[in-house]
Amino acid sequence: QKEVEQDPGPLSVPEGAIVSLNCTYSNSAFQYFMWYRQYSRKGPELLMYTYSSGNKEDGRFTAQVDKSSKYISLFIRDSQPSDSATYLCAMGYNFNKFYFGSGTKLNVKP
Amino acid sequence: EPEVTQTPSHQVTQMGQEVILRCVPISNHLYFYWYRQILGQKVEFLVSFYNNEISEKSEIFDDQFSVERPDGSNFTLKIRSTKLEDSAMYFCASSDYYGRNQPQHFGDGTRLSIL
Numbered sequence: 001q002k003e004v005e006q007d008p009g010p011l012s013v014p015e016g017a018i019v020s021l022n023c024t025y026s027n028s029a030f031q032y033f034m035w036y037r038q039y040s041r042k043g044p045e046l047l048m049y050t051y052s053s054g055n056k057e058d059g060r061f062t063a064q065v066d067k068s069s070k071y072i073s074l075f076i077r078d079s080q081p082s083d084s085a086t087y088l089c090a091m092g093y094n095f096n097k098f099y100f101g102s103g104t105k106l107n108v109k110p
Numbered sequence: 111e112p113e114v115t116q117t118p119s120h121q122v123t124q125m126g127q128e129v130i131l132r133c134v135p136i137s138n139h140l141y142f143y144w145y146r147q148i149l150g151q152k153v154e155f156l157v158s159f160y161n162n163e164i165s166e167k168s169e170i171f172d173d174q175f176s177v178e179r180p181d182g183s184n185f186t187l188k189i190r191s192t193k194l195e196d197s198a199m200y201f202c203a204s205s206d207y208y209g210r211n212q213p214q215h216f217g218d219g220t221r222l223s224i225l
Contacts, residue, residue: 043216100153
């Protein structure tokens with residue numbers, strides 16, 4: 001059983017577009033949800049962190065968690081070429097161990 | 111901004127040899143982790159470490175693997191007898207006080223190539 005599913009993309013959008021990235025999961029015990037951005041040859045960089053359900057906004061980024069549907073989303077408004085990277089969702093039921101999605105590769109075209 | 115630092119950035123080792131990957135976590139962090147990412151695959155949890163002992167480990171983390179915090183700043187992952195399938199990026203991460211449930215911050219990884 002795959003714990004976390006994420007569409008690998010690639011997703012290509014024009015500059016200024018709204019981007020929607022999504023993950024689904026199977027373990028209803030997950031409470032902690034993160035989005036990381038990973039540039040080539042770099043480690044994952046934390047973007048957003050959400051506990052339980054609800055929305056969280058930080059600048060151009062909005063994270064949503066729907067625990068009833070086991071579905072999380074990351075929205076990027078006014079996307080920029082510098083947003084081009086692989087976006088990883090990660091989640092867990094405690095802070096000892098996280099489960100990662102496979103990552104969605106995003107390309108924002110100037 | 112404080113960073114997790116990993117050395118070396120690339121390690122090439124003959125199969126069967128021992129390898130030690132090194133990490134310097136963020137200085138006030140108390141929780142330490144190792145993950146690996148085989149090329150083209152997901153980031154996979156290996157082990158978490160707190161208060162000088164392993165908190166949790168995955169099925170990947172068998173007897174060939176060990177972790178250590180030899181001093182107040184370093185956190186190491188040792189693979190005793192490397193196999194070809196150990197070739198991967200290895201990421202160290204650290205997080206702040208557990209009770210506040212702070213997420214993990216990652217280093218840029220060590221690329222391990224087993225020949």
